[in-house]
Amino acid sequence: MSSQKIAVYSLSDLKNTTDDALPNYLTSLKFRQSHHLIDVRLALGYSAVVIAAITFYADWKLGWDKTKYGTFWAVLVYFVLNGALTFWIWGVERGKVFVGDIEHRDAGRNTISMASSVTKHTPIYNLTVAYTNPKGEEKRLELSSPFTRWFDADGFFIAKPFQQWLASEVPLIGQIDTKNKIGNPKANGTSEATAVVVEQKIDTQTPKKTTGREMAPPSTRARKGRKAADR
């Protein structure tokens, strides 16, 4: 998925691609992903759909008069399940994109959950990270970063800067993924400088962009690219 090109001006494309990349990165670090949130959601949703399907079939086969009382209960249960599903999505899942735990030789057993969000028309990725260390202490972090940090101007997701961002901002991940951790994690505001370095690196990795810029006089695509990079 991350190799696919997306439209850089589409906020939902940016967010979805990043959301998909998160579990990939964390499971590569030996985090075990727990699927219970989405499993409950699927169970609630599909039970409701099955009830509707049975109602539909009974109504089609037997007609209204015979199914009247059954339909009353089916409608009731359907909307209760639907309400539970809505509550689950808004009240429990709350945009969580990763829930899991890790057993690490230095850090011990930690549970972690991450919820992402974006504000309308603002290309900034907000991530709420909560993790519990072996002593049972909970740590909550509110991170945010512009999407330009890990998307190039052409709309390709670049994993490296994204992983560096997480490893530098979340101490637990930094402890596990030491080679992606940049500088001193306590010092914030290093992002500007590192972002520049990272983008230079990306240019060498994706020769397509550099050649496009060198060969052709400023085309619309090049202008578009520069604009996105300025932000």
Add this chain to the structure above:
Amino acid sequence: MFSALSSLQPRQFLTQILNFALVLSTAFMLWKGLSVITDSPSPIVVVLSGSMEPAFQRGDLLFLWNRGMDTQIGEVVVYNVKGKDIPIVHRVVRRFGGGEQPLKLLTKGDNNLADDTELYARGQDYLERSQDIIGSVVGYVPFVGYVTILLSEHPWLKTVMLGIMGVMVVLQRE
């Protein structure tokens, strides 16, 4: 186009399918809920003919209520004739029985010259309130039902619409 689907994780794929199924099933269950509340198998109907002009035009959307069983003369009712699929909207012009006896009704279209005895099933010369009537008209919205007239006169439009809806919901992730 479908590469976007195949690259999804199984759970994400199931979620996309679920979103589509929920749109369809919610629409259906809302309709059934309305049926339960109004006690009518078909609580919203569209006028298909001009037999009730000028009260109702072709394409008007009618809202039915089937809980008042003591139907009076002058009420507009929708009824089904045994052996015919299409419900008919006409006005009650005469009633027999009621109270202890089962209520029987005679109907007529405002724009028709004769009463409905011709339209009833063979040998039937009145309607049983409790069996034939699917509701009395309690409200209407003019003209919007024309969409369904188009859909029922050109059934392929339904397939096209459903197909477009399905593809959109499955492929979109908002």
